[in-house]
Amino acid sequence: MKNKTIRIGTRDSELALWQAHTVEKKLNDLGYKTEIVAVKSQGDIILDKPLYELGITGIFTKTLDIAMITGQVDIAVHSMKDVPTALPQGIVQAAVLERANTVDLLVHKGNLDFLEKEGTIATGSLRRQAQWLHKYPQHQTVDLRGNVNTRMQKLQESDWGGAIFAAAGLERINLKPDTFINLDWMIPAPAQGAMVVVAMAEDTFSLEALSELNHVETEICTYIERQFLRTLEGGCTAPIGALATYEEKTDELHFQGALFSIDGKQKLAIDRKYDISEWKKLGFNAAKEILANGGKEVMETIKLQLKK
Template sequence: MKQKTIKIGTRDSELALWQAHTVEKQLNDLGYTTEIIAVKSQGDIILDKPLYELGITGIFTKTLDVAMISGQVDIAVHSMKDVPTALPQGIVQAAVLERANVNDILVHKGDLSFFETESTIATGSLRRQAQWLHKYPQHQTVDLRGNVNTRLQKLHESTWGGAIFAAAGLERLNLKPNTFIDLDWMIPAPAQGAMMVVAMAEDTFALDALSQLNHIETEICTYIERQFLRTLEGGCTAPIGALATYNEKTDEIDFNGALFSIDGQQKLEIKRSFAISEWKKLGFHCAKEILENGGAELMKEIKEKLKK
């Protein structure tokens, strides 16, 4: 048996606990002893405001950062798309687990007539809202917050046509209903479907343990997507989608990234394929191209709108 029990910090939602148990099992299989410590985050407590109105990036990760820095937990498990692109001082990315389904899905109630009407679609994400309105400008969107079960319940009790979810979250909890549509046209959030484990920079024991869980292909692809996000200065709020995939046949990275206006009317998109050797700067160069082609002005507009 390895020395020292690794204390795993997690949010206390069902999905977060599923993720923590997944990491725990992988560490246990390697011979490490672990303990799960659940912490409530501000993002789970404040449910009456859209995320972008709270004005904090990392609202779901902040509480766990504090718990790690204070020594209450050794490592923390996150949905990677919730993690700010700049980690707090002293905290490092220790592992990225193999990615699950990257797609968004629309959960509906079995009646698809809402596509022909001025229906309402629920989502707590500006990225999903903007892309939905870009494709279906006749629709309205409404904010939807809470854990997965709460959001499914709210949809069931509402008059909405449907609600948008990350497929991975519903699949992990076996909650994916039969009444859904795969939104394969919607560009996912940077790092969607991936789990990140963080640790303290000087904790060599935890870092060594976690390095054995790292999935290199997922690490590279999510790095590119998050670099794209960071260069556009998205934080967690602007409507930005990004997806990098490794193409085995060509040994290239295929990248698709976009920035939208909040109302979905403007879309600045880039699609490129690069040699795998160029991955370290790929996200940066793609974002620069968007910024130079109207993205800088659009980002300025978005920030002004979100301030109001």
């Protein structure tokens, strides 16, 4: 009974289409028929406002959620870091694919002198902005929006020192230039480098097909990171980084999580190892610890700043 065609919903950027085609190939290899349906999201259309002003939660996923609920597509493929921690009613997480590179990198123009003095760095992410300013308080940051190709072009046409990108996105569509440095000190966004596929809760055909694509280790690590995010944020946007990695030799989870003030001056962080048995509550407990150690006040300040 693999004769039903699974319609795969995706945004129409080059990276999103690459992700959708990756899922398509995996399903085809298992004997399923597929069709790709591309739609534009509000996040792609409105490029003149910073993401946090758009009420970032779900800005890239809303259009596809509606397409699924109204029956135009059966499943949707997303960069997991763009997906709200609470999915709309009736939509469920069906598969998390094996994670790619989690690192952020700085794309520059061949001259890194600005790192030692004043400089301007472009990023549309509050998390990257806060961590950059924490390390380079003498710098300025500017907002940078658009898909990966657009952002690359804007960087080349600007007088900025560099711009920050997720390594995974650039690697997937072969856009990684020679002029970059890995920002291995920067804690990535929760679920960075992971792709998620969602489906309707009652669509057993698609759910069964997608269950074969799920990578359990990535699913557990991203679950921890997103639980940390959800517990800290409570639905608003904030500079939060989280990375959980599984260490096979010791059967432990290494978790790094941090909350920053928007200007980067305050940093509340956790970096420790946990027994694998603790995974279900790890993100929640780590976030509660940060909230109890001053995080609550930092979050309240962030909410006030973003309201202005």
